[in-house]
Amino acid sequence: MGWKVFKLGRWLAGMGALIVGLAAVVGGAALSSASVSPPKTSSAVVTAPSPGNGSGLAIQSATVADLAAQGITLQRPSSGAIASQATVVDSALTRFPGSNLREVVLAQVSDTYTMPNVRCTCWVVSLALPAGISSMTSGPPPGTRHTTAYLIMFYDAISGAFVEGIQGGPTG
Amino acid sequence: MSPRVLQVSRISWWGRGGGFPLVSTSGRTTDVIRNHDLPSLEPAPRFYVAPPGNSRWRLSPKTCSAVNTEETYYCQYQGVAAVAVRVRLLVLAVTVAMIAVLNPVSTTIALAKCDPGRSDNGTSYWTGWYRYATSPTGVGSDILNYDPWVHYSDDVVSAWTMLASGSLYAQIGWIEYPFGYRYMFTEYTTSDGAWHRKLYTAQSVNSVHRYTTLFGGGVFTFQLDGVTGSTVPAQFTPDNAQNFGEIHTLDDQMPGATSAHETFRNTQINYGGGWHPFAGSGSINPYYSDFHYTTSDSGQYALDIWDGKCSS
Numbered sequence: 130m131g132w133k134v135f136k137l138g139r140w141l142a143g144m145g146a147l148i149v150g151l152a153a154v155v156g157g158a159a160l161s162s163a164s165v166s167p168p169k170t171s172s173a174v175v176t177a178p179s180p181g182n183g184s185g186l187a188i189q190s191a192t193v194a195d196l197a198a199q200g201i202t203l204q205r206p207s208s209g210a211i212a213s214q215a216t217v218v219d220s221a222l223t224r225f226p227g228s229n230l231r232e233v234v235l236a237q238v239s240d241t242y243t244m245p246n247v248r249c250t251c252w253v254v255s256l257a258l259p260a261g262i263s264s265m266t267s268g269p270p271p272g273t274r275h276t277t278a279y280l281i282m283f284y285d286a287i288s289g290a291f292v293e294g295i296q297g298g299p300t301g
Numbered sequence: 302m303s304p305r306v307l308q309v310s311r312i313s314w315w316g317r318g319g320g321f322p323l324v325s326t327s328g329r330t331t332d333v334i335r336n337h338d339l340p341s342l343e344p345a346p347r348f349y350v351a352p353p354g355n356s357r358w359r360l361s362p363k364t365c366s367a368v369n370t371e372e373t374y375y376c377q378y379q380g381v382a383a384v385a386v387r388v389r390l391l392v393l394a395v396t397v398a399m400i401a402v403l404n405p406v407s408t409t410i411a412l413a414k415c416d417p418g419r420s421d422n423g424t425s426y427w428t429g430w431y432r433y434a435t436s437p438t439g440v441g442s443d444i445l446n447y448d449p450w451v452h453y454s455d456d457v458v459s460a461w462t463m464l465a466s467g468s469l470y471a472q473i474g475w476i477e478y479p480f481g482y483r484y485m486f487t488e489y490t491t492s493d494g495a496w497h498r499k500l501y502t503a504q505s506v507n508s509v510h511r512y513t514t515l516f517g518g519g520v521f522t523f524q525l526d527g528v529t530g531s532t533v534p535a536q537f538t539p540d541n542a543q544n545f546g547e548i549h550t551l552d553d554q555m556p557g558a559t560s561a562h563e564t565f566r567n568t569q570i571n572y573g574g575g576w577h578p579f580a581g582s583g584s585i586n587p588y589y590s591d592f593h594y595t596t597s598d599s600g601q602y603a604l605d606i607w608d609g610k611c612s613s
Binding site: 195198199200224225226227242243244258261262265266268269270271273275277282291293294295296297298299300301 | 457468470478482490491496499500547586
């Protein structure tokens, strides 16, 4: 049945091409645009703090200790962004298909573990991995259970370029 | 390993309530066609793909599964991943018409991933070698950036150098997530058992780079081609060094193929104040007959690993 229906679909395609004409192009363009939209983000916390005084900035999806273990501190940004939030969120979600946005925030980011140190006004995009891949056995063989508690991607707020990402959590 | 060109698999679906082919056209490794509601269809549509050559539609050899609540279906075929989702009939007809007229074939370039054809079992496997030494202070290896098959339901495939003690470790290497997203990564554990991974821009596929993990001065130092990229606090003292390829389900490809191995070259371990040939003990852990390792220099510096289910 599927093959017959498929043929019908192709026939409809040809007829549709004659009838729809230019509208098809417009419609296709609209679909193409929609195709790169990120998944639902209704549950995400979207925070865009106003430029501040460089004071500490907390996020909900990772503790200060989590970030410190990566050498990272966040502060309120001293300047705004040029790269759009939507663009970097879409990039992050594209890198991890099936994930959902947990949180996005503009921050002054410092990473003193990376050499040379990272200091940027960055979009901080926090994602939630699909449940099926949020816990894996890893490390030196035979491995221990690794659970992902946070997955955060950093994007330069000026250029929109990927800077680095962090992922981590408890083991055992 | 030479790259080969594959055509994007075109994806269609049909269900009890309709049968209109939906074609992915974005030309990216991951094709996404926006989700909309389409009532009265089977909950699990069957997927068809147009294989390289693009001659006829065939039933997808793999089951496409919904992975989130948006009814987005991930399919993988011949090294090319695609996503098909339900759309409204009107939009669907317009899309098909557009493709029939404007863009009958989409193409892209994909490197030679190989679906080993095994089922997802959620078990991790390592293939490589290790060596215990008194107070090792470094391990380095020139590792090929192999481009493996990473099943969408897995998280990563990787290859790396590591200093370790028990379950605590510090490592650097390449890592690949599903749909071809690659990074250089560093990862280490703290004494509380927590793991901390950092992702950086990847080295190019098929390039060879030296990944080095050092221990000393209270820190682990990670180097790429001899240049320090990061340091992290050391909360354990390593007693062994390792080089492995790692997968987290049998549905993934262990890095390497029978005629295109994943290679670790000029592999060395530092202890006693100097660098020495790694000369490790080979290991497949847990053992699985598809996975292999060998050395080409009597086990001194060179390690090859591969997945026997993959030829190239």
